[in-house]
Amino acid sequence: MHLSPPVEPMLARSVTALPPPGTRPVLYEQKADGFRVLVFTGPEPYLQSRRGADLGPAFPEIVRSAAALGVEAVVDAELVVWHNGRLDFTALQHRARLRGPRAEHTALELPAHLITFDLLEIAGAVLMDQPLHQRRSALENLFASLQFAAPWALCPQTADAATARTWLDPAWGAAGVEGLMIKDSGARYRPGERGWQKLRTRMSAEGIIGAVTGTVHAPRSLLLGRLDTRGRLRLVARSTPLSRNAAAELGAVLRPAGAEHPWWGREFSAGWGTRGLLVFQPVVPDLVAEVDVDTALDLGRHRHPVRYVRLRDDMAPGDVRE
Template sequence: MSTLRPPLRVATAEPVATLPREAGLAYEPKFDGHRMVLFAADGRAVLQARSGRIVTAAFPDLERAAAELPQGTVLDGEVVVWRDGRTDFAAVQRRAAATPGRAPALARALPASYAAFDLLAEGGEDLRPLPYGRRRARLVALVGPLGPPIQPVPMTRDPGEAQTWLETLPALGVEGLVVKRWDQPYRSGARAWRKLRRTTGRDAAVLGFTGRPEHPSALVLAVPGEAAPLVSRPLTPALRAQAAALLPRWTAPGTGTAVAPGRGEIGYRPLSPGLTAEVEAGTARHPVATVRRLRLPEEFDPGVPGERDPGGGGTNKV
């Protein structure tokens, strides 16, 4: 029986601007999903978000799969939902925010996969003091034969191959690479790794939204380099659903106005500071911005309405 119990603080990554290439490194693809620790103990599975919150009820499909792991196993990894050949971040956020009543239907409509990138315990043994290379070998031996929905992430020690991944995998929804030292122990609660994102998007502060809170049509954004707020292009159905679930928690009193391309000045509902969006910004006759995804502040746990997590939870990202 594993000595590790939730809540367990996870290791995180420090952003870097270029691909590290020194000796003794390992490279893993960074999937665009929801960070989760899986515990198999006492004859059942427990699923913990990065914040420490137990999210087992939101993922009944992964609970069933994790129950097949040997007792005393603890995995760290990323939950993703695959749609049309790539990961769908909005879909996995819908899964994470599901109520117990809605979770089974969402599990059938949007089945989750678990990309395991570390083995923290096996057979009750705490493996965190071991070097990453030894943990990786044991992870592959344990999880590799299981098959979907729980599988080990790919890994390479070749920086050339890692560079190829960085250039080609974003088409599948992979947002970058996580870089780890081969001889490094697992450091719970520390920024022990490095993360390199590859994206053509920019982060913009979300100032407000147009439409109704339950059916927002566009976001009002402060895009770096633009002198005035921009009204985004209409949100996709998936983003609209995600925004509708989040906006009531952030709506501030009052109203504002912004200029929408082709529509002139329009009114919008303002939001409290904290939300950002990754946008693809372009320039035609008027500046335009397409929202690619919403980002949450580090202290916010998206699965608990109206609650902020002072313990360092948040986006459930690496």
């Protein structure tokens, strides 16, 4: 039996804490900031995205490496680009849009890598019904037998919760490790199911409240900015929906802004990867908010919504810079 693309990858649901000790055998893995891919190696290599698309034309060096392994296998991995001392999601997105000679040229400047964490098939044997710890052992044996080198890398994994907690340090986040994957050691691979857990690294940050969705006196969410090197207010985050108490607190102190506002007449996307435009109301940018954020950044902008924590009356907008 052979797997053939597309194969639905097993997915994860977000959690806010590590599992309590002793609940079940758990394995922890680093969650890298990249694209989820399934790699079909062998004479007919294929690089499949999470949604089933063919990413091979954008990453020709990965396809060539998959063809050259000398064994037919299906590997689950995170596709990443290392640039300027960290995993660079923006560079990865840029590469994904390229084809032909431009893709080949950029592969030399911004080579991609595969952080592999699961093995679904090897030499015609499908492993998805085997427990995770056995699939991991088979993956490690494959790495050892073929002496894998770049662009292949083995995802760090541990059964020790104390070690896993160190991977939640913001220093790892600065390098592009978003947090942890938490997996049942004895579980089979279930395509399309959210059978794993994902715990993101969280930290505090500040932003200038530049606009709101909803109304100024009954805001639903916040648009937050920071001052760039030229003193211009640059959008860096949008908040999750505000609680009733937070909306009342902010609605009492926010003031509407007019055409003098730096975002007056601007257009912002309603969401990452969408073409719809966000309807917002500019406010006087003189209040600073503390927010809870994860480490996923695109050119300084938070990719995921942030959570409002409180106003920072002890800080002025001039204190909040990129």
